[in-house]
Amino acid sequence: GENSRVHVIPNCTPLPQPPEKNIEKNPGTLKVISVARIHPIKNTLFLINSLATTHQKVILDLYGPIEDMGYWKTCLQKIRSLPSNVQVTHQGELQPHQVRSYIKRYHVFGLATKGENFGHAIYEALSTGTPVLISDQTPWRNLRKAQAGWDLPLKDSKEFGRIVNLISSYTQPEYDQWSKGAYTLAEDFRAKHNVNELYKELFYNAA
Secondary structure, eight states: OGGGOOOOOOOSSOOOOSOOOOSOOOTTEEEEEEESOBSGGGTHHHHHHTTTTOOSEEEEEEESOBOOHHHHHHHHHHHHTSOTTEEEEEOOOOOGGGHHHHHTTSSEEEEOOSOOSSOHHHHHHHHTTOOEEEESSSSOOOTTTTTSEEEEOTTOHHHHHHHHHHHHHOOHHHHHHHHHHHHHHHHHHHHHSOHHHHHHHHHHTOO
16 A cells, blocks of 8 residues: 555665776776875875886876875975886865766775774775775785685785786786676675665764
């Protein structure tokens, strides 16, 4: 009857689509996106530092508010000292509804955060079939086993750099394996958890 009608609550987050990577992967090049506040807790400088040893052509685009100007100045000094094959640019801020469509344009999502309750941008990345290169300070662990990405300790930025080199060297078929793994992990997560509820909690208790 009238009362048994199902009320559909609008999604806070789009459901993962099958991998929609509309970016080619050629060996020797890598496009990395990071969506996070520019702040010591997000460890932006560490991520930038990790690119100092790469010989590949790497682009790192940072999206997010600059919340600590002094810290950002230190980041800029480091960016200026990077080799010419590495290009790091702050691209401004994204609205929540834009995050997925931007992440799709990159090969990898990078975040060397010192701590994350959930990391909704990490989930968004995985759900678009974008492997992640993150610290081991988030709930997203054992990513390598799932071929969804890498969760690395923060003791040495060179290890991050080593993985950047590795992913840079991937051919399209190699990259596609990791893209598929990322997407599958997001799908499995969505099947087991109510992602919308998680999002509501996150955005109401946003740090």
